[in-house]
Structure formats: structure tokens, C-alpha cells
Amino acid sequence: MKSYRKELWFHTKNRIEFINITHQVEEALRDSGIKEGLCLVNPMHITASVFINDDERGLHEDYKKWLEENIPHNPELYKHNRTGETNGDAHIKRQVMGREVVVAVTDGELDFGPWEQIFYGEFDGRRKKRVLIKIIGE
Amino acid sequence: MKSYRKELWFHTKNRIEFINITHQVEEALRDSGIKEGLCLVNPMHITASVFINDDERGLHEDYKKWLEENIPHNPELYKHNRTGETNGDAHIKRQVMGREVVVAVTDGELDFGPWEQIFYGEFDGRRKKRVLIKIIGE
Amino acid sequence: MKSYRKELWFHTKNRIEFINITHQVEEALRDSGIKEGLCLVNPMHITASVFINDDERGLHEDYKKWLEENIPHNPELYKHNRTGETNGDAHIKRQVMGREVVVAVTDGELDFGPWEQIFYGEFDGRRKKRVLIKIIGE
Numbered sequence: 001m002k003s004y005r006k007e008l009w010f011h012t013k014n015r016i017e018f019i020n021i022t023h024q025v026e027e028a029l030r031d032s033g034i035k036e037g038l039c040l041v042n043p044m045h046i047t048a049s050v051f052i053n054d055d056e057r058g059l060h061e062d063y064k065k066w067l068e069e070n071i072p073h074n075p076e077l078y079k080h081n082r083t084g085e086t087n088g089d090a091h092i093k094r095q096v097m098g099r100e101v102v103v104a105v106t107d108g109e110l111d112f113g114p115w116e117q118i119f120y121g122e123f124d125g126r127r128k129k130r131v132l133i134k135i136i137g138e
Numbered sequence: 139m140k141s142y143r144k145e146l147w148f149h150t151k152n153r154i155e156f157i158n159i160t161h162q163v164e165e166a167l168r169d170s171g172i173k174e175g176l177c178l179v180n181p182m183h184i185t186a187s188v189f190i191n192d193d194e195r196g197l198h199e200d201y202k203k204w205l206e207e208n209i210p211h212n213p214e215l216y217k218h219n220r221t222g223e224t225n226g227d228a229h230i231k232r233q234v235m236g237r238e239v240v241v242a243v244t245d246g247e248l249d250f251g252p253w254e255q256i257f258y259g260e261f262d263g264r265r266k267k268r269v270l271i272k273i274i275g276e
Numbered sequence: 277m278k279s280y281r282k283e284l285w286f287h288t289k290n291r292i293e294f295i296n297i298t299h300q301v302e303e304a305l306r307d308s309g310i311k312e313g314l315c316l317v318n319p320m321h322i323t324a325s326v327f328i329n330d331d332e333r334g335l336h337e338d339y340k341k342w343l344e345e346n347i348p349h350n351p352e353l354y355k356h357n358r359t360g361e362t363n364g365d366a367h368i369k370r371q372v373m374g375r376e377v378v379v380a381v382t383d384g385e386l387d388f389g390p391w392e393q394i395f396y397g398e399f400d401g402r403r404k405k406r407v408l409i410k411i412i413g414e
Contacts, residue, residue: 001139001277003312005382018211029379038178040314040378044267044389046329052237053184053229058217060338062226066209071342071363088338091329095339095373099328102178102240104272106143111270113182120268132387134380136275136313136413137274138139139277174279175412177318190375191367196355200364201371204347218399235371240316240378242410244281249408251320275412276277 004032005133007044012125015073016093018060019120021050025103026110028082028133035108037137041118042100044130047090049097049121067093067123090123097121105137142170142273145182150263153211154231156198157258159188159269163241164248166271173246175275179256180238182268185228187235187259205231205261228261235259243275280308280411283320288401291349292369294336295396297326297407301379302386311384313413317394318376320406323366325373325397343369343399366399373397381413385399 006028008021025041041050052057071092076083078088101118104111111116120131144166146159163179181187191197209230213219216226239256242249248256258269282304284297301317317326329335347368351357354364377394380387386394396407 001312003413005380005387037139038176038272038314040380042378042380044392046332046389051233053233054218056218056221058220059226059229062216062218062230066230070208070346078338080330080332080338082334083332089337091278091335092338092342095327095329098236098374100378101236102180104143104178104180104270106272108139111143111272112268113268115184116182117201130389132380132386132389134314134382137141141366175277176314176410178382189371192356194356196358197364197367200354200356201367204368207413208346218339225362238376240376242316242318244279244410249281249410251322251406251408253322254320275279 001138002034002138006133008131009128010120011128012122015125016064017122017125018057020117021120022118025118025133029135032135034072034105034137036136037105037135039103039105040134042132044132047087047094047096050101050127051098051118051119051121052101052118054115055117086125093123139274140172140276144271146269147266148258149266150260153263154202155260155263158193158255159258160256163271165258170273172243172273172275174244175273177241177273178238179271182270185225185232185262186220186267187232188239189236189257189259190239190254192253193255198203223263229262277412278310278414281336282409284407285404286396287404288398291401292340292408293398293401296331296393297396298394301394303410307410308411310381310411310413313381313383313411315379315411316376317409320408322368323363324405325370326377327374327397328392329375330391331393361401369399
């Protein structure tokens, strides 16, 4: 069994931002030399998500609007912010959008349907954060 | 290390539908000959989920009602639908219900508690869609 | 390829409770002898979650408050409860918080960022329930 590990670094300009990282994960997979296996991609932080969906600007606006309507940023609303943070909402947003994705690796490629793209979902940005790629297989 | 791959195809009658695919995944696992490992099951589409919960009709109605109340289908509400689609809601519903499941394989069986069942969750049906099963192990 | 399996048992005092199980998963990883691989942690029940977030009391109160406001316990609201259950809400809460986590194993450690902690999330407690840890790798 082979294993491969890589970190990606991000520092977003906005508090909430979605970044397509599919090509970076594909590059890591090529570097790994793994042909059959599983590829895990997760943020190493608890106010961010890695998720798979469509690379369509309108949809990303819809995600932001829905999340903000259902989990408002307003720091007054969250007990977590008594610690001095202002990101209580981001911890909830990340749970709803999910932490990680696991992708099948087949014939040396991410085994995706036609519209699947991997995104880094930042909910408390403007600081340096990491994503972990871990691939195991043969 | 062994690996095994299979696609399941679905074409639902309804826009939203939940289909128990546990037996099909168990059959794939038997075909794979893998006794110890991990089994990934995911839709190859971005308006559908694979999730694990109870095979109980009332609960499935509760899921549909909760999702519709919190993420209404009304196509007017979503910028994504300016692309000509009417499925903006389905992209959000799928995130809330989750994309994939990873199931432990032990002694050649899905290592499940008594009530765990695997479902294909369709949120924008009436068209052909695929689920991917990928199993790795020995 | 090595594989390792362990069950953890819980019996919470409260209906909803979050328990930090990071040390128990680390202990299982050491027992496994696996240095590189993937570690799956999931409840074997369908009204509970395993999730990764912060070990901060205020945040946990925020999760409970948000979940209760958005998915109220009131048993009258759910068709599932016609079966005699009172936990319709718990099945929805678990979907929103997620079922399982998959964690990278690197150099014999859970490959975590600084704040990542693993929690058992109980939404219908006061009974015995299990969490499954399955680790594969080398």
C-alpha cells in the first residue's frame, strides 16, 4: 500500500469564500503515483469545509444567502463568542456544509461524474489556513 | 490491496425520492471478495446524496417536509436557476443531507449497527443518474 | 495492509450530549500499530453523529440551541413518531451534523490541525449506544 500527503494553504480576502481546488487535488494524485484507492480532502480547521458541488457563481451566492439567513453571522447570537471570537456562526456553517470529502481513485484519476468539483469553503477567512490531502492505495 | 468499483443507475419517477440501496452495496461487497477495508458510496451527481438512516416511511416524509420548509423548491429563490435550471434547492438539500458515506468492511460484511441502511437520496430526479461504489482492502 | 476495529460504548444522562472521544480514538490508533492510512469513526446508530469541531462549552450550547430552533424536539411534529418513537427530530439532527468522520493517519498519529477534536454527538440518549472505529493502512 502506498500513501501520500500534501497540504494546501489559503488566505482568503473575504470572510466567506469558495475556492475550486479540483486541479490541485488532481495534481497531488498524479504526484502520488496511486492508481486505485481513496483520496481524503479536509480542512485542518474547524470553521471551514471541503465539499463537492458545481462551479457555478449563482449557486455559490445561493449557498451564502441560505447559510446567512439560517445561521446569521451576528456575533451577539453565539455563546462561543464570549471567548473573544466572532466566528460562532462559522462553526455551525461548516457542520451544515460538511467537513471532508472522500473520493474514489480509479485508473489514476479522481472518479467523478461530469459536474463534480472540489471546493474549499471558508466561513471565517482573512487568515492563513490549510487543507490536507491524504491518498492511500496502490 | 484489492480494489473494486461498481456503478448503480437510477431514474426516479419523482423529483425527490429515497431508495434503499443496502442490498446492492452488500452484493457489490460480496463480488469484490474484500474481507477487511473501507467501502465508499457516493452519487456521481451534485443534486443527490447517499446517506445512512432508517428505512421507515414516516421518517422519509419528515425529511422531505423539513427540507422543503427550510430549503423551498420555488425556482424564483435561487440565482443558480438563472442558468436555466430549476434545481437550485436540490444543490442545497444535497449538502445538508451529505454527499457520501464511508462504511467499514469487517469479515466480508458491511459493519453496521442494527438499524443502519444505505439510501440514495434524489433531490432532482426524473433523469438517469449514477451512484459509485468503491471498495478497497484485502 | 493492516486493519483494526474497536467499539466504544456510551450511555448518556441527557437526551442531547457531546462527548470528546479524541483520546479514545488516539488510543485505538496506537493499539492498531498503523502508521499510514485512514481512520473511520462512526456511530452504529441513526440518531447520533460523530463530528470534528472545537472542545468549547459555549459552542456546544450554540449547536444545541441552533439545532433545537431549527429542528424542534416536539414529538407532535414528526410522522416517524407514529411508530411509537419520540425521536423524529434526532434522525434529522444527525443528518445535519453528519454521520461519520474519516481522519488521515500520518506517522502513527491522527493528522489534525491545532483545534480539531472528535466528538460523539448524541441526539436521543439515555440508552446504550456504540461508536465504531475502523483503521486501515500499514
